[in-house]
Amino acid sequence: MYVTYERSRGALSASLHGEIDHHSVQSVREDIDKTILQERPDEFKLELSDISFMDSSGLGLVMGRYRTVTGIGGTMSVVNPSANVLKILNMAGMDKLIKIEATERKSKR
Amino acid sequence: MKSATILNKAIKEMPVNSFKCEFPAKSLNESFARIIVSAFVNQLDPTIAELSDIKTSVSEAVTNSIVHAYRETDIKKAQNVYLSGEYYSDGKIVITVKDKGCGIPNIKEAMQPLYTTLPSDERSGMGFTIIASFSDKLKVSSAPNKGTTVRFEKRIGNT
Numbered sequence: 606m607y608v609t610y611e612r613s614r615g616a617l618s619a620s621l622h623g624e625i626d627h628h629s630v631q632s633v634r635e636d637i638d639k640t641i642l643q644e645r646p647d648e649f650k651l652e653l654s655d656i657s658f659m660d661s662s663g664l665g666l667v668m669g670r671y672r673t674v675t676g677i678g679g680t681m682s683v684v685n686p687s688a689n690v691l692k693i694l695n696m697a698g699m700d701k702l703i704k705i706e707a708t709e710r711k712s713k714r
Numbered sequence: 715m716k717s718a719t720i721l722n723k724a725i726k727e728m729p730v731n732s733f734k735c736e737f738p739a740k741s742l743n744e745s746f747a748r749i750i751v752s753a754f755v756n757q758l759d760p761t762i763a764e765l766s767d768i769k770t771s772v773s774e775a776v777t778n779s780i781v782h783a784y785r786e787t788d789i790k791k792a793q794n795v796y797l798s799g800e801y802y803s804d805g806k807i808v809i810t811v812k813d814k815g816c817g818i819p820n821i822k823e824a825m826q827p828l829y830t831t832l833p834s835d836e837r838s839g840m841g842f843t844i845i846a847s848f849s850d851k852l853k854v855s856s857a858p859n860k861g862t863t864v865r866f867e868k869r870i871g872n873t
């Protein structure tokens with residue numbers, strides 16, 4: 606898994622690509638936290654449309670970044686999770702804590 | 715009808731196909747385990763959702779053996795994860811994940827949603843809850859310092 610960033614008007618968006626498991630989270634966790642703490646965005650978006658697999662390690666990743674962002678007074682949302690990812694987020698009640706949104710995507714159809 | 719049931723119980727059905735493997739309890743083998751199980755289950759032509767549920771469950775069980783089972787063992791003992799699978803003519807898949815680690819002192823407590831002994835490591839405590847919800851049947855057996863066995867079943871192609 607790897608992470609790419611986009612910025613627009615006070616918002617920082619981190620897009621994750623690949624598979625989220627206990628092994629792969631270790632490489633992006635610190636990078637995302639470092640970027641958040643450096644840029645101190647008002648709004649942080651975690652873009653998950655390019656995630657093909659996620660297990661409960663993803664819950665820890667989302668919760669951990671939520672703590673980082675709210676710790677500096679920002680807000681967080683999760684954007685475009687696939688059906689499988691959404692199922693796991695909802696099972697842990699993440700939807701009650703963090704805004705989960707689906708945006709128009711540049712789909713290939 | 716009654717005699718057929720008795721007969722079914724008397725003769726243990728043989729799996730149509732099966733596999734067994736073992737690998738070191740290293741985190742890079744989490745995706746390896748998922749790939750093995752995906753390739754195996756794909757023989758049954760599962761739906762995307764069925765395959766995803768099974769991959770997630772395998773990932774949870776294997777990750778637990780990697781993260782929790784050997785965390786306190788300092789003995790120079792082989793630290794392996796034992797993964798096996800079977801499927802039957804009715805589409806029932808059985809996956810077993812085993813380790814020879816520290817064991818789980820209180821299985822009932824460990825299976826509670828949000829229960830984790832490693833919150834510092836960003837573990838969510840949702841692993842067992844996910845396996846239980848994504849499979850038809852889940853059995854966890856464990857003995858202190860002997861190890862843990864997680865066995866789950868899922869029948870696919872329920873039409």
Ligand SMILES: Nc1ncnc2c1ncn2[C@@H]1O[C@H](COP(=O)(O)OP(=O)(O)O)[C@@H](O)[C@H]1O
Pocket residue numbers: 661774778779782783784813815816817818824825829830831832837838839840841842843862
């Ligand atoms: N194979 C195992 N060996 C030892 N302990 C385990 C094993 N699997 C699970 N556990 C224990 O059960 C708890 C709950 O597991 P789980 O629901 O997957 O949550 P998490 O992995 O996020 O902690 C773990 O925190 C750990 O204490």
Ligand SMILES: [Mg+2]
Pocket residue numbers: 661774777778840841842
């Ligand atoms: Mg777990």
